[in-house]
Amino acid sequence: MHKFEYHEPKTISEASVLLQTYGDQAKILAGGTDLLIRFRRGVIEPQHVVNIKKIPGLDRIAISQEGIEIGAAVSMVETEKFLAGFPQYQVLAQAIHSVASCQIRNRATVAGNVCNASPAADTVPALVVLDAKVNIRGVQGDRCIAIENFFAGPGKTVLVSGEIVSSIVIPPAAETAAGVYLKQSRRRLVDLAIVGLAAFSDAQTVKIALGSVAPTVVRAQAAEQLLAQQGLNRTTALAAAKLTAMSAVPISDIRGSREYRLALVEVLAQRALLALCGGEEE
Amino acid sequence: MMTSKAITMKVNGRDERLTVDPNRTLLSVLREDLELTGAKPGCEAGECGACTVLVDGRPVNSCMILAVEMDGTDILTIEGLGGEGALDEMQQAFVDHFALQCGYCTPGMILMGKALLAENPCPSEDEVKEFISGNLCRCTGYENIVRAILAVAARNRG
Numbered sequence: 001m002h003k004f005e006y007h008e009p010k011t012i013s014e015a016s017v018l019l020q021t022y023g024d025q026a027k028i029l030a031g032g033t034d035l036l037i038r039f040r041r042g043v044i045e046p047q048h049v050v051n052i053k054k055i056p057g058l059d060r061i062a063i064s065q066e067g068i069e070i071g072a073a074v075s076m077v078e079t080e081k082f083l084a085g086f087p088q089y090q091v092l093a094q095a096i097h098s099v100a101s102c103q104i105r106n107r108a109t110v111a112g113n114v115c116n117a118s119p120a121a122d123t124v125p126a127l128v129v130l131d132a133k134v135n136i137r138g139v140q141g142d143r144c145i146a147i148e149n150f151f152a153g154p155g156k157t158v159l160v161s162g163e164i165v166s167s168i169v170i171p172p173a174a175e176t177a178a179g180v181y182l183k184q185s186r187r188r189l190v191d192l193a194i195v196g197l198a199a200f201s202d203a204q205t206v207k208i209a210l211g212s213v214a215p216t217v218v219r220a221q222a223a224e225q226l227l228a229q230q231g232l233n234r235t236t237a238l239a240a241a242k243l244t245a246m247s248a249v250p251i252s253d254i255r256g257s258r259e260y261r262l263a264l265v266e267v268l269a270q271r272a273l274l275a276l277c278g279g280e281e282e
Numbered sequence: 283m284m285t286s287k288a289i290t291m292k293v294n295g296r297d298e299r300l301t302v303d304p305n306r307t308l309l310s311v312l313r314e315d316l317e318l319t320g321a322k323p324g325c326e327a328g329e330c331g332a333c334t335v336l337v338d339g340r341p342v343n344s345c346m347i348l349a350v351e352m353d354g355t356d357i358l359t360i361e362g363l364g365g366e367g368a369l370d371e372m373q374q375a376f377v378d379h380f381a382l383q384c385g386y387c388t389p390g391m392i393l394m395g396k397a398l399l400a401e402n403p404c405p406s407e408d409e410v411k412e413f414i415s416g417n418l419c420r421c422t423g424y425e426n427i428v429r430a431i432l433a434v435a436a437r438n439r440g
Contacts, residue, residue, distance in 0.1 A: 101416020
């Protein structure tokens with residue numbers, strides 16, 4: 001591994017200043033489960049590493065009127081355990097549980113998964129259907145943006161120099177709301193998604209988001225519109241599943257071909273929507 | 283330039299004071315500075331689990347953690363299991379069920395068994411399989427590994 005200076009800021013402001021001062025030569029370390037692989041392979045060799053896990057408060061997960069706030073240093077395992085008490089957020093718990101292994105989830109963070117901006121990130125489709133917000137702190141000031149507006153492309157976010165994601169907030173959802181995250185990978189566990197699909201339904205709307213089939217996670221807007229007009233039932237679920245594939249623009253890669261991904265999107269959408277309307281697949 | 287850092291961590295019940303360069307992993311410090319070679323380097327990408335140790339009771343890949351981050355933590359490696367000349371019950375179960383062949387994955391597998399039963403004393407077979415899904419056995423001896431862990435769990439059931 002290359003040589004670097006290691007920083008352990010005690011406040012977010014201190015971390016922001018470090019990041020702004022060193023610019024491209026600084027990287028944030030949270031769980032480190034992606035970062036250290038890139039270091040070891042020499043993909044990136046920043047001169048400064050800023051560990052944000054020692055900043056008081058970032059390791060906090062809590063519920064308030066605003067919803068559930070997941071601090072940037074909270075591990076995936078802690079997040080999943082916290083969510084166990086909230087059936088309406090199971091789509092996120094399932095997405096987290098599908099990430100890598102127990103060892104990785106003990107270190108990795110939801111905020112880190114978001115900030116890496118991988119099109120295959122499992123937690124992102126779940127956060128998108130839950131309308132999550134990203135809290136950003138920076139030298140120039142703070143901002144809070146919808147997760148759908150956070151990504152600029154594969155591996156790219158809208159964060160500017162000196163900015164840090166301090167937490168992810170999931171707004172309140174009715175206890176009767178329900179969601180599901182389905183993932184197809186080459187092996188059942190410890191693998192990246194060929195397609196990841198999150199669906200969430202409450203009394204008003206059904207939302208569907210897709211991972212690994214576009215440069216960023218995308219919403220299945222045509223399918224959502226159909227369900228908004230006609231409601232979710234066993235018949236509309238099948239029609240909406242077909243429309244879901246229209247929102248996917250996948251590439252062929254080592255994990256699956258474009259054609260396979262398109263077929264998978266429809267299958268996973270059908271399974272998810274039927275599960276949400278309580279119907280069995282015929 | 284790189285500034286090394288003084289850290290203190292408890293390893294297998296003993297306080298260790300070390301000065302480490304920030305670009306070294308926990309795995310390399312355990313193996314090279316503390317001569318605890320039970321945790322193994324494998325894929326070094328978080329996929330094989332050969333480097334698994336418990337940090338504050340939780341299993342992690344020690345090849346994916348910087349040693350400087352470990353200041354103030356409590357670490358258990360395979361060398362910390364059992365007593366003087368005596369095996370831990372999980373180690374004994376691995377022996378009894380022939381749950382090791384080449385032995386490379388064994389320290390990680392045994393620690394995963396310990397971690398699982400600490401949080402779930404009576405797991406199902408599927409729960410065991412899922413829990414050790416981040417640990418590869420290159421001899422493919424999974425059946426006996428699962429049996430060994432379930433045997434210890436069965437004793438918990440009484």
